[in-house]
Amino acid sequence: MPKLDVLVLTGRTIEQGKGKEMGKLSKVYLDDVVQCNIDPQDMKTLKLKQNTNVKVTTNFGSVVLKAVKSPRAPHPKMIFISYGPWASMISDPRTNGTGMPSLKGIPAEIEPAPNERVLSLQELVNQLKMEA
Amino acid sequence: MAVITGVTCPVCGTFCDDIELIIENNVIVEARNACAMGAAKFLNYSAHRTKKPLIRKNGELVEVSMDEAVEKAAKILVDANYPLMYGWSNTSCEAIRTGLELGEEVGAVMDNTSTVCHGPSILSVQDVGIPSATLGQLRHRADLIIYWASNPWSAHPRHAERYTMFSDGRFEGSTWKSYLSRLRGVMSRKKIQRASNLVLKQDFCFTPQVEEGLPSSVHQKRRRTIVIDVRKTRTADAADCFFQVEPGTDYELLQALRVLVNDGELDVDEVAGIPIETLEQLADLLVNCKLGIIFFGLGLTMSKGKHRNIDAAINLTRDLNKRTKFLIMPMRGHYNVTGVNIVFTWQTGYPFAVDLSNGYPRYNPGETSAVDILSRDEADATMVIASDPVAHFPRAASKNIAKHPLIAIDPEVTPTTMLADVIIPPAFVGIEAEGTAYRMDHVPLPLKKVVEPPETCLSDQEILQRILQKVRELRRDMN
Numbered sequence: 085m086p087k088l089d090v091l092v093l094t095g096r097t098i099e100q101g102k103g104k105e106m107g108k109l110s111k112v113y114l115d116d117v118v119q120c121n122i123d124p125q126d127m128k129t130l131k132l133k134q135n136t137n138v139k140v141t142t143n144f145g146s147v148v149l150k151a152v153k154s155p156r157a158p159h160p161k162m163i164f165i166s167y168g169p170w171a172s173m174i175s176d177p178r179t180n181g182t183g184m185p186s187l188k189g190i191p192a193e194i195e196p197a198p199n200e201r202v203l204s205l206q207e208l209v210n211q212l213k214m215e216a
Numbered sequence: 217m218a219v220i221t222g223v224t225c226p227v228c229g230t231f232c233d234d235i236e237l238i239i240e241n242n243v244i245v246e247a248r249n250a251c252a253m254g255a256a257k258f259l260n261y262s263a264h265r266t267k268k269p270l271i272r273k274n275g276e277l278v279e280v281s282m283d284e285a286v287e288k289a290a291k292i293l294v295d296a297n298y299p300l301m302y303g304w305s306n307t308s309c310e311a312i313r314t315g316l317e318l319g320e321e322v323g324a325v326m327d328n329t330s331t332v333c334h335g336p337s338i339l340s341v342q343d344v345g346i347p348s349a350t351l352g353q354l355r356h357r358a359d360l361i362i363y364w365a366s367n368p369w370s371a372h373p374r375h376a377e378r379y380t381m382f383s384d385g386r387f388e389g390s391t392w393k394s395y396l397s398r399l400r401g402v403m404s405r406k407k408i409q410r411a412s413n414l415v416l417k418q419d420f421c422f423t424p425q426v427e428e429g430l431p432s433s434v435h436q437k438r439r440r441t442i443v444i445d446v447r448k449t450r451t452a453d454a455a456d457c458f459f460q461v462e463p464g465t466d467y468e469l470l471q472a473l474r475v476l477v478n479d480g481e482l483d484v485d486e487v488a489g490i491p492i493e494t495l496e497q498l499a500d501l502l503v504n505c506k507l508g509i510i511f512f513g514l515g516l517t518m519s520k521g522k523h524r525n526i527d528a529a530i531n532l533t534r535d536l537n538k539r540t541k542f543l544i545m546p547m548r549g550h551y552n553v554t555g556v557n558i559v560f561t562w563q564t565g566y567p568f569a570v571d572l573s574n575g576y577p578r579y580n581p582g583e584t585s586a587v588d589i590l591s592r593d594e595a596d597a598t599m600v601i602a603s604d605p606v607a608h609f610p611r612a613a614s615k616n617i618a619k620h621p622l623i624a625i626d627p628e629v630t631p632t633t634m635l636a637d638v639i640i641p642p643a644f645v646g647i648e649a650e651g652t653a654y655r656m657d658h659v660p661l662p663l664k665k666v667v668e669p670p671e672t673c674l675s676d677q678e679i680l681q682r683i684l685q686k687v688r689e690l691r692r693d694m695n
């Protein structure tokens with residue numbers, strides 16, 4: 085399977101913002117926060133089709149997300165994930181003495197994961213409970 | 217049917233105060249003037265809410281009375297050695313004040329969501345100060361707007377319409393029309409491209425227009441907007457000019473601009489991926505405006521450099537003030553995150569990450585901040601109010617929230633409430649309960665009560681007051 089070293093950016097999208105106000109169980113929210121926005125050129129390199137699953141791994145964890153062609157391209161070797169429980173699974177907890185974790189520009193590796201599933205919110209919460 | 221005007225929107229830091237709500241039978245049926253995010257809240261806030269207090273018994277959440285939930289929450293706080301009380305930016309200043317009293321009573325660490333948004337900006341402001349103004353001043357007078365690492369189109373949807381590029385001020389007008397004509401140009405190019413592709417049956421591409429340096433529109437005599445970001449966001453599409461910086465290089469870019477603004481010379485070809493000639497033109501533009509403003513977002517605080525990026529941005533603003541008038545303002549996220557910093561500072565002397573466990577306030581972000589305390593697994597109980605740290609904190613911190621007793625005061629079902637041992641659902645502040653909140657430019661505005669809450673839901677302030685009372689009773693009994 086092809087792999088690519090990328091930087092992860094997390095942030096707000098209008099869908100995530102709207103979704104969080106409709107409720108964290110709403111379809112609008114859940115559909116948006118599991119998306120991994122990838123540059124179209126990188127999609128080609130990784131031989132990815134729209135909506136296939138990808139695994140993103142950082143030094144702090146890995147998570148399976150849905151690959152989508154970024155509407156805000158070009159941003160080669162940068163992937164964008166909306167703030168939310170899925171993005172938090174791979175973010176950097178180190179705060180460098182400021183209290184602020186590093187939520188943008190986290191080095192990661194991305195690879196296609198056609199045989200892996202995107203976890204549901206309940207499964208993700210259960211995973212945290214198990215790790216506790 | 218009732219029409220209520222002048223309602224403030226309890227969603228983002230823009231804190232719009234011109235919302236009109238149509239109410240029928242105690243239900244909001246229409247939200248006029250609100251953006252998609254604001255309307256989503258006013259029209260759907262109740263869709264996934266919890267109405268009755270819940271306690272986890274044998275692994276299952278069961279409904280209990282308010283008294284039982286309050287007693288359980290109070291007991292958890294009294295029994296804990298080092299409780300963390302976190303959240304606060306989505307509630308009223310009045311509730312925050314009561315929360316601080318409770319925190320003092322139980323010796324908690326009090327932290328709010330600015331710790332994971334503009335905490336580094338606050339650290340920087342404490343170091344170097346900040347030249348700022350109200351949004352009203354900027355609406356009327358700012359002729360150069362810079363959104364740096366900030367995407368209001370998605371995070372503060374009406375910011376541009378109310379205060380910057382699309383607002384009609386007294387001395388500076390809206391640039392809506394020029395944006396529309398630019399948009400029409402792009403659309404017609406796309407249409408021609410699609411038609412040519414159909415006719416020629418091949419992929420026909422326009423050669424992209426390569427402009428040397430800055431586009432001519434930034435030299436026009438009107439309000440201009442510049443976006444500086446790592447991605448071409450929707451805000452960038454609407455701006456006159458966009459600079460795409462390489463990730464993690466904002467600090468270099470800010471310092472380079474400082475050199476140029478101070479008439480220094482740089483012996484390099486490019487900085488942060490931008491040619492030096494273009495940067496020189498940008499520096500000229502900054503120096504020659506009448507009143508400029510940098511609105512900066514989390515792209516600066518959350519990436520490499522953190523508060524040092526903000527130091528550089530504020531210092532650039534200071535340098536610019538030797539040549540013209542320039543201001544700077546953080547784009548605060550939640551509607552009352554500014555208020556929580558203000559109330560924390562009144563009561564304890566510090567804006568966030570306040571450790572009250574010694575009986576006096578101690579402030580040392582990096583040590584007394586929520587993510588650090590949780591990552592080191594030091595808090596032996598957590599109370600979360602008006603926030604969802606489990607969704608937004610890194611996994612290393614969230615898993616330790618799950619390890620110890622967790623109280624959630626939140627009307628919505630969230631990853632945090634899904635892990636909680638006690639859930640007390642309050643009335644929604646700004647819809648079912650009133651109070652005060654501070655807009656991002658430190659202007660206090662009232663939160664209105666427009667519908668009645670369910671009978672089982674009290675306001676955040678009342679819930680905290682009851683827990684405080686119970687804590688005092690329990691501690692009296694223990695002595």
Ligand code: SF4
Pocket residue numbers: 225226227228229230231232249250251252253254255372373374375
């Ligand atoms: S911009 Fe923010 S405050 Fe204004 S209506 Fe939209 S969400 Fe509400």
